[in-house]
Amino acid sequence: MCEIFCFNSDKPKQINQCLECFYNHSEDHPHGWGLATMQSDEFVIDKEPVKASCSEHLKNILSNPVVGKNVFAHIRLATMGEIISPNCHPFIEADDNNRSWMLIHNGTIFNYPKLDKYKDKETGDTDSERILLYIIDEVNKFEKAKGGLSTIKERFNLLSELISDLSKNNKLNLMIYDGDLTYIHSNMRKTLYYLKNEDGFMVASTPLNDDEGWKEVEMNKLFGLIDGQIVFESEEHENEFIFTEEHLKYMEDHLKSLHGE
Template sequence: MCQLLGMNCNTPTDVQFSFTGFAQRGGRTDHHADGWGIAFFEDRGLRHFVDHAPACDSPVAQLIRSYPIKSRNVIAHIRKATQGQVNLQNCHPFVRELWGRYWVFAHNGDLKDFHPRLHGHFRPVGNTDSERAFCWLMQELVKSHADVPSVDELTLTLRELAPRIARHGTFNFMLSNGQALWAHASTHLWSVERQHPFAEARLADEDLSIDFAQHTTPQDRVAVVVTSPLTTNETWTPFAPGELRVFRDGRQILAAT
């Protein structure tokens, strides 16, 4: 199946270190070689890159590894196709506009017999189960809210909607509208929060380490979520099956229940 990477920060931060290790799983240290993509929020704007080539060899991925794009919310994906052809329109993350904001979604898993009725503005461009799930989520958000909901309100809605999709199979996903990062696990997701005092981290998929203390201030906070831990010397926290976590300003928050 596919792999996911998300980053949420309290100040614009580049994802070069994490993405360098993550991209190696796209055909070099793992077999997820059917395309990749990444989206960076910048205020209300969005930089969105996708490529159907393997991430480990893609010139576009090399650009991301060498270009320090700074963002407070990032979602990346490397694809192992289970449904849909290997082409550009089936590459995650997917992007839609709602209530004057961009929404970004990426999914890891395989949803069986999931063909919801889509009757509104949101229709898939490609033919993956993942994009159908995203379109359905957006359609249901429109039914549930008249305008952009608060982070807590959106969390409550997603907690109601996610199990309705997850009953069709594995539904690990990440979602952001630039205000926060939502991550849901059916099977495997892990998170780590980096804060002062920062230390050195070593990648698991690449012979590379970084001393974050040399690149941060004491006020910085960064949360990273990934399908399997990217580093060998940090304490990653696994998600429980069915768990939805919300990250804002570089830390997990406890939304209203």
């Protein structure tokens, strides 16, 4: 599938070393890379449909300090969608109140009919982009019914419900950012870890160094982070994803189709 990474802190920090370690995993995730940082309240996004270790563009980025309070990264192993730039993460989209949302995803949606209508609306052809479009539609509906902007807590509660439902029979390791809150969710064992220290809060698909402080992200819950702290935690749902031979065959068949086999 993919690997995902985020850094969340109360002040900008340089994180080149962690990013270099993360992107070194691209041999097993060769179908694209992405990087998103916040600068002056806007996302700066770079991504390419090439292996991270082969990207001169990424090499140039990492040759300079990468500094930020909110930084997200992704390396892709395609389980749905072609190997093209529009299918690389992160995905970004604005809601009706001009709030920018970003999403990166490690997993696969095997069955969720509510996403089907977004196949004609998305830029690429991934289930991950459809998740973001669906979430934004639901936020728009909520704010229209309210007649005004949602609070941070209202958005967290709404996404808790949506992600709990989306996670049924689907692998849904997600990182989402709405300009205020970073959302973290995992529903598969030993696929997402976090490290909290004086620099901030770091989350990654696998530990990125030998620090003994890395811990597994608690499954089946949504967490909300601000300034390196967990400020919201949802109730636990029951939708743990367990990988089966059927899932493996699904992925293998898709990879063969990408290579024309």
